[in-house]
Amino acid sequence: MINKDLSIDFMGVHFENPFCLSSSPVGNCYDMCAKAFDEGWGGIVFKTIGPEHFKVDEVSPRFDELTKEGTPFVGFKNMEQIAEHPLDENLADLKKLKQNYPDKVVIASIMGTNEEDWVELARLVEEAGADMIEMNLSCPQMTSHEMGSDVGTNPKLVQKYCEAVKRGSSLPMMAKMTPNITDMVPAAKAALAGGADGIATINTVKSISNVDLEKKTALPIVNGKSSVSGFSGKAVKPIALRFIQQLRVAAGLEQLPISGIGGIETWEDAVEFILMGSTTLQVTTSVMQYGYRIVEDMKNGLMHYMEEQGVDHLADLVGLANKNIVPAEDLDRNYKVYPEIDWDKCIGCGRCFISCYDGAHQAISWDDKIRRPTIDTSKCVGCHLCALVCPVGAIHPGKIVMKPGREGDPEKVDVVSQRLH
Amino acid sequence: MTKKYQTEAPGYTMTTVMEEAARCLLCHDAPCSQACPAHTDPAKFIRSVRFRNIKGAAETIRENNALGAICARVCPTEKYCELACSRSGIDVPIDIGGIQRYVTDFEQAADMHILKKGNSNGMNVAIIGSGPSGLQAAVTLLEKGYGVDLYERQAKAGGYLTYGIPEYRLPSNIVDYEIKRITDMGANIHLNTTIGEDITMDQLKADNDAVIVAIGASESKVLPMFENNDAVETAVSFLARTKDAQGNIDLPKDAIVIGGGDVAMDVVTTLKKLGVKHVTDAAYEEFDEFRASKKELAGAEAEGVTILDGYIPDSIDGHTVTFKHRHMNSKLTIEADKIILAIGQTVNANNLGIRLEHGESPSAGYKTRDEKVFITGDIAQGDKTVVYAVQKGKEVADEIDSILGGNHND
Ligand SMILES: Cc1cc2nc3c(=O)[nH]c(=O)nc-3n(C[C@H](O)[C@H](O)[C@H](O)COP(=O)(O)OP(=O)(O)OC[C@H]3O[C@@H](n4cnc5c(N)ncnc54)[C@H](O)[C@@H]3O)c2cc1C
Ligand SMILES: Cc1cc2nc3c(=O)[nH]c(=O)nc-3n(C[C@H](O)[C@H](O)[C@H](O)COP(=O)(O)O)c2cc1C
Ligand code: SF4
Ligand code: SF4
Ligand code: SF4
Numbered sequence: 001m002i003n004k005d006l007s008i009d010f011m012g013v014h015f016e017n018p019f020c021l022s023s024s025p026v027g028n029c030y031d032m033c034a035k036a037f038d039e040g041w042g043g044i045v046f047k048t049i050g051p052e053h054f055k056v057d058e059v060s061p062r063f064d065e066l067t068k069e070g071t072p073f074v075g076f077k078n079m080e081q082i083a084e085h086p087l088d089e090n091l092a093d094l095k096k097l098k099q100n101y102p103d104k105v106v107i108a109s110i111m112g113t114n115e116e117d118w119v120e121l122a123r124l125v126e127e128a129g130a131d132m133i134e135m136n137l138s139c140p141q142m143t144s145h146e147m148g149s150d151v152g153t154n155p156k157l158v159q160k161y162c163e164a165v166k167r168g169s170s171l172p173m174m175a176k177m178t179p180n181i182t183d184m185v186p187a188a189k190a191a192l193a194g195g196a197d198g199i200a201t202i203n204t205v206k207s208i209s210n211v212d213l214e215k216k217t218a219l220p221i222v223n224g225k226s227s228v229s230g231f232s233g234k235a236v237k238p239i240a241l242r243f244i245q246q247l248r249v250a251a252g253l254e255q256l257p258i259s260g261i262g263g264i265e266t267w268e269d270a271v272e273f274i275l276m277g278s279t280t281l282q283v284t285t286s287v288m289q290y291g292y293r294i295v296e297d298m299k300n301g302l303m304h305y306m307e308e309q310g311v312d313h314l315a316d317l318v319g320l321a322n323k324n325i326v327p328a329e330d331l332d333r334n335y336k337v338y339p340e341i342d343w344d345k346c347i348g349c350g351r352c353f354i355s356c357y358d359g360a361h362q363a364i365s366w367d368d369k370i371r372r373p374t375i376d377t378s379k380c381v382g383c384h385l386c387a388l389v390c391p392v393g394a395i396h397p398g399k400i401v402m403k404p405g406r407e408g409d410p411e412k413v414d415v416v417s418q419r420l421h
Numbered sequence: 422m423t424k425k426y427q428t429e430a431p432g433y434t435m436t437t438v439m440e441e442a443a444r445c446l447l448c449h450d451a452p453c454s455q456a457c458p459a460h461t462d463p464a465k466f467i468r469s470v471r472f473r474n475i476k477g478a479a480e481t482i483r484e485n486n487a488l489g490a491i492c493a494r495v496c497p498t499e500k501y502c503e504l505a506c507s508r509s510g511i512d513v514p515i516d517i518g519g520i521q522r523y524v525t526d527f528e529q530a531a532d533m534h535i536l537k538k539g540n541s542n543g544m545n546v547a548i549i550g551s552g553p554s555g556l557q558a559a560v561t562l563l564e565k566g567y568g569v570d571l572y573e574r575q576a577k578a579g580g581y582l583t584y585g586i587p588e589y590r591l592p593s594n595i596v597d598y599e600i601k602r603i604t605d606m607g608a609n610i611h612l613n614t615t616i617g618e619d620i621t622m623d624q625l626k627a628d629n630d631a632v633i634v635a636i637g638a639s640e641s642k643v644l645p646m647f648e649n650n651d652a653v654e655t656a657v658s659f660l661a662r663t664k665d666a667q668g669n670i671d672l673p674k675d676a677i678v679i680g681g682g683d684v685a686m687d688v689v690t691t692l693k694k695l696g697v698k699h700v701t702d703a704a705y706e707e708f709d710e711f712r713a714s715k716k717e718l719a720g721a722e723a724e725g726v727t728i729l730d731g732y733i734p735d736s737i738d739g740h741t742v743t744f745k746h747r748h749m750n751s752k753l754t755i756e757a758d759k760i761i762l763a764i765g766q767t768v769n770a771n772n773l774g775i776r777l778e779h780g781e782s783p784s785a786g787y788k789t790r791d792e793k794v795f796i797t798g799d800i801a802q803g804d805k806t807v808v809y810a811v812q813k814g815k816e817v818a819d820e821i822d823s824i825l826g827g828n829h830n831d
Contacts (some may be wrong), residue, residue, distance in 0.1 A: 001480045001535075002476075002480065070443070071443070228565060253588065265472065266473045266474070267470045267472070267474055268473055290447060293468070294472060296477075297469050297472040297473075297474040297477055298472070298474075299479070300469075300474055300476075300477040301472070301473070301474035301476070301477055304474070304476040304477065391436070392434070392436065393434070393436065395444070
């Protein structure tokens with residue numbers, strides 16, 4: 001079995017590997033966290049701890065899933081708030097975890113309703129032995145408007161509470177940001193101005209996942225009613241990557257330490273977050289679906305990737321894709337690439353024909369005797385919808401041509417993806 | 422028609438293997454893994470495939486089973502992992518063998534070198550026979566730092582992998598590739614060398630710290646009535662020369678095959694694939710007690726073989742055999758160009774000084790009366806399949822290591 005060093009430093013703390021549980025029920029008590037460490041996770045963000053006076057009162061049931069065809073958990077909706085366990089129990093768990101797992105990273109997630117709460121919670125978790133603090137400024141379903149994403153979308157409050165945490169503790173601290181915002185940069189800058197050392201993102205996306213057609217309310221049904229609440233899992237990965245990219249390219253944030261979150265399930269997802277600028281990674285939904293064991297393949301797959309890339313230090317990969325994501329107006333629009341159909345692979349289903357007609361440019365003609373598609377280059381715009389719908393991967397990028405009157409060498413155009421299909 | 426004989430059924434693509442892996446329920450305490458005799462851990466490698474870590478899947482297979490690409494193709498999974506699979510509670514078991522084949526093909530295409538020789542401990546073990554049990558024992562010993570010499574009577578290594586299981590089920594290039602990894606690790610294979618004739622057992626014992634006898638049951642049984650008859654050939658001889666010639670052999674007009682196990686099914690299916698029009702199999706067992714695996718029986722039936730179940734040969738006159746039914750008052754006389762006997766294999770342990778009863782060791786385990794000599798594979802007690810040969814190969818190596826005390830590479 002391959003064995004490579006996956007360790008990385010983040011906000012001054014050494015992680016034996018970048019894989020952490022994100023704050024949620026997957027890290028809700030000592031026994032769970034101990035099991036997760038034993039199975040190989042590098043760090044844990046403990047379930048968000050609130051002040052003594054805030055009483056958590058949860059609904060039941062509290063989850064729903066988005067499916068597509070046979071695939072469960074395309075996305076996951078939850079209506080949960082913060083830790084249900086009493087404050088002193090949570091602090092005792094943090095303390096015991098750090099004692100028994102000194103080499104692993106224990107991160108306390110906290111959330112207050114006012115400045116005094118934030119100061120006090122920060123002080124308490126430092127006293128309990130946490131290595132780091134994560135400020136939860138982003139839960140979208142709190143029953144109090146003094147808490148959660150209502151705070152995280154208000155840069156003034158973000159800065160004020162970050163300052164409060166820094167008064168309560170000297171631990172490295174990251175602010176966890178909400179995606180329920182058009183531009184995350186002002187909130188992130190406010191956090192840094194308030195003393196944050198880094199950013200964790202994303203928390204869940206406000207959503208309605210499914211509607212019950214008889215009861216005429218959303219799922220899950222809580223005694224006949226439901227609420228807008230947070231969406232997570234694979235479906236939010238593109239949203240998370242987008243926010244992380246936009247943070248890392250904002251002026252002044254190029255070196256921003258980021259803990260990436262949102263739909264991570266495989267080593268490939270993990271590498272995507274790292275290439276986009278994440279130093280550590282956090283995971284909840286896929287752990288809820290499959291268990292802590294998924295970290296084995298994430299670690300092993302990441303090691304193989306580093307080996308293939310000839311990289312010995314994980315830190316060397318952080319942010320490598322940032323420079324290749326440019327504003328839409330800067331993309332090369334001088335050429336088009338025609339699809340090429342491999343008739344030996346083609347099984348004659350006709351899906352490319354249907355999609356090109358109904359969703360693109362009527363550029364595929366269909367021979368109904370031999371059941372084979374042909375591309376008419378006079379109509380084809382090179383969108384490659386056909387390649388995406390083909391069930392056997394028979395369609396791939398073919399001839400590249402410059403648009404009329406444009407300069408350039410079609411030989412030098414780079415369009416081929418190495419991703420395994 | 423040799424093309425049909427030489428062509429393996431198509432395997433999965435990345436898309437279709439993901440579809441199959443997506444059917445896996447990712448069970449807790451997975452029953453498939455518990456049911457694999459060689460501990461290849463299907464639940465773990467399928468999970469790796471599911472999470473797109475194909476290289477990790479290859480490591481799991483290879484580190485547990487040095488013949489993973491072969492087992493993927495020939496393992497009677499319906500008796501082991503797939504029999505245990507929880508998915509049967511919904512519809513049909515996961516195609517574990519098919520997924521394993523995809524992963525090992527990927528391993529080969531990516532030219533991965535997963536197995537590594539351990540630091541030398543200065544000791545050497547001789548292995549007689551290069552079938553699956555000898556090969557696996559060699560790998561486990563090499564990993565532990567032993568030097569290994571394999572002695573093989575035939576011109577090619579592999580035992581029944583090379584001289585038995587037909588090309589369409591197990592391509593020779595796969596066997597060659599698996600053996601090459603083992604020689605690349607440092608195993609020396611001495612071909613065309615029969616122990617007990619070319620080299621004595623005493624000589625081997627003197628030159629090595631231990632000797633493993635892994636000779637399998639490499640000869641066919643023959644009933645007295647079939648002796649000295651030019652129309653008669655044994656299954657082992659027929660399958661060996663057919664595979665060696667890649668199917669380019671002189672074909673009989675028609676053939677009778679006698680036997681109802683997997684070997685008989687291999688013979689009839691091979692004959693049909695090569696283009697012999699009329700092939701009849703006569704089996705001692707009736708269908709409800711048939712010994713051949715369902716897969717193999719279905720394969721033979723798909724080729725259009727006639728199977729007479731419950732018939733035993735009564736007499737033979739040249740090319741004409743008369744059968745009688747075991748229970749019914751019925752006799753059948755058939756004349757055929759060729760008569761092939763697939764009624765079981767026997768062991769030839771001449772001059773090796775080991776004691777066997779009914780082709781296997783009289784006692785469980787791998788020890789013999791001679792403390793330097795061990796047995797493994799088909800001649801050890803337990804199932805006679807490739808995957809068992811692999812497991813027995815690992816176990817005999819572990820046992821030798823625990824006795825010689827060299828296991829500092831564990
Ligand atoms: C036609 C056929 C099809 C089969 N199909 C399957 C299948 O689909 N799936 C499955 O799991 N199992 C199958 N089996 C069974 C499987 O092949 C055996 O269980 C397995 O090969 C046993 O391995 P082994 O290492 O003990 O011995 P073998 O494979 O028999 O190898 C023994 C080797 O020792 C050599 N040898 C013997 N004596 C000496 C000597 N004195 N000196 C030097 N070398 C010697 C022989 O030449 C031979 O190469 C099949 C068997 C046959 C015959
Ligand atoms: C059931 C559930 C409870 C959560 N509770 C918290 C929480 O207490 N604090 C917090 O910061 N984030 C919480 N989250 C958000 C996750 O930590 C994470 O940011 C989000 O789910 C996206 O990651 P994922 O796609 O890997 O799940 C919760 C998510 C879920 C699904
Ligand atoms: S690339 Fe677009 S326009 Fe061209 S054939 Fe395919 S679907 Fe039609
Ligand atoms: S979608 Fe693919 S398989 Fe189907 S007709 Fe088009 S090229 Fe052929
Ligand atoms: S028993 Fe079947 S469903 Fe369960 S893990 Fe094994 S292959 Fe998958």
